[in-house]
Amino acid sequence: MRAKFVPTTTHKRDEFSETVSGHLEGAPETKLVLRKLDGVPFWAKPIAGFLARKEVRSLRVVTGITGTPDLIRVDDEGILRSWSDGIPLNLAKPDDSAYYKDAKRILREMRRRNVTHNDLAKPQNWLMAPDGSAAVIDFQLASVHRRKGWLYRTMAYEDLRHLVKQKGRYAKGLLTASERRILKRKSLPTRIWMATGKRLYNGITRGVFNWSDGEGTGNRIAKEGADITADLMANDAVTGVRLSPFALPAKGMGIYAFVETGLDSDATRALIADTRVELIQPVTHLPREDIAELVAMNRLDELEFLLSKEPELRADTQPIVAARLNLTDRRLAGL
Known part of the structure; x- marks a missing residue:
C-alpha cells in the first residue's frame, strides 16, 4: 500500500x-x-494530460542528475517528485561565476540524456540552492528526443541561450565574448515564434486565462496594480504600498497588499474592497519586493534561506512574517 501524501x-x-x-x-x-491533477476541470483535461505525460517522461530521464528533481511516483492524484531546495533566480540574483558554471553542467548532463527543458526563459524555473549551486524545476514543457537532429540541437541551443540571458540579467559583468555572441543570435524558430506565435500565445494566456509570463501568477497586478496603489496611497495614513500575488484557497491567484501605515488591521482592511485586494496587511516598514513575494506566497523555507544570506533584514522581516495573512493554503495534518 502506498504511503499517503500529506x-x-x-x-x-x-x-x-x-x-x-x-x-x-x-x-x-x-x-x-x-x-495535483485530480481537480482539473473537464475541459482542461486533454491539455493537462498532454503536459503531464511530457513531464513524467522527462523526469524519468533526468532523475539522478544533481540539480534536477527525482520522480517519486505517478498515480491518479498526480505527479510526485522530490523537493528542490533553493530560491528562484529572480529573487536570488546570483552574481557568482560558480553558479552559472554549475547551471551549464546541468544542461550538459541533460543533453547527454537527449532532454531539453524548453522553458528556461522563466527565471522562476532556475533555483539557487543553499550551498550556492544551481537547480532546475518545472519540466512540463520538456522534451525527450529520440535523435540529436536539427530540432534537438535548436532546442538545446535555446536552453543555453536562455541561461546566458539570465546570466546577463543578474551578472552582466561575467559574460564572456562567446556568450555575448549567443545573446545576439536567436535560432530561426525563435525568431519566427517571436514574430508570430508569441502574439497569439499572449492573446490566449493573458486574455483568456488571465496569465502573465510570471510563472502562472496571473497578470492582475499588471492590469490593476497601479490603480490599487493609487487608491490606497490617496489615504493620508498610508505612506507606501507593495503588491504581491498568492494562491487562493479554491482556485486562481489573489493580490496580497503590504501597506505601510499606522492604522490597525481592521482600519487597513477597510481601505479597499476585498474583491480588489484579497489580503491586506499593515506594516511599519515595507518589505523588499523579494521578501514580500515569499511572505505572500507562504514560502518560508526560501525566505529563511534569503535571510541567512542577509541577516540584517531579519529584524524588520520577522514581525511581518509573524502577522502574515496567507495561512489558508497551509493544511496541517490533524487539523
Missing part, C-alpha cells in the same frame, strides 16, 4: 494543475512536491 502548502494553481509541497505520511522530514 499536503502542507499550496504554491501555485492554474487551470491545468496545482503545485503543492508536503511529505509522505510517516516521513515528515522528507519534503516532496505534488503536481
Whole structure:
C-alpha cells in the first residue's frame, strides 16, 4: 500500500494543475512536491494530460542528475517528485561565476540524456540552492528526443541561450565574448515564434486565462496594480504600498497588499474592497519586493534561506512574517 501524501502548502494553481509541497505520511522530514491533477476541470483535461505525460517522461530521464528533481511516483492524484531546495533566480540574483558554471553542467548532463527543458526563459524555473549551486524545476514543457537532429540541437541551443540571458540579467559583468555572441543570435524558430506565435500565445494566456509570463501568477497586478496603489496611497495614513500575488484557497491567484501605515488591521482592511485586494496587511516598514513575494506566497523555507544570506533584514522581516495573512493554503495534518 502506498504511503499517503500529506499536503502542507499550496504554491501555485492554474487551470491545468496545482503545485503543492508536503511529505509522505510517516516521513515528515522528507519534503516532496505534488503536481495535483485530480481537480482539473473537464475541459482542461486533454491539455493537462498532454503536459503531464511530457513531464513524467522527462523526469524519468533526468532523475539522478544533481540539480534536477527525482520522480517519486505517478498515480491518479498526480505527479510526485522530490523537493528542490533553493530560491528562484529572480529573487536570488546570483552574481557568482560558480553558479552559472554549475547551471551549464546541468544542461550538459541533460543533453547527454537527449532532454531539453524548453522553458528556461522563466527565471522562476532556475533555483539557487543553499550551498550556492544551481537547480532546475518545472519540466512540463520538456522534451525527450529520440535523435540529436536539427530540432534537438535548436532546442538545446535555446536552453543555453536562455541561461546566458539570465546570466546577463543578474551578472552582466561575467559574460564572456562567446556568450555575448549567443545573446545576439536567436535560432530561426525563435525568431519566427517571436514574430508570430508569441502574439497569439499572449492573446490566449493573458486574455483568456488571465496569465502573465510570471510563472502562472496571473497578470492582475499588471492590469490593476497601479490603480490599487493609487487608491490606497490617496489615504493620508498610508505612506507606501507593495503588491504581491498568492494562491487562493479554491482556485486562481489573489493580490496580497503590504501597506505601510499606522492604522490597525481592521482600519487597513477597510481601505479597499476585498474583491480588489484579497489580503491586506499593515506594516511599519515595507518589505523588499523579494521578501514580500515569499511572505505572500507562504514560502518560508526560501525566505529563511534569503535571510541567512542577509541577516540584517531579519529584524524588520520577522514581525511581518509573524502577522502574515496567507495561512489558508497551509493544511496541517490533524487539523
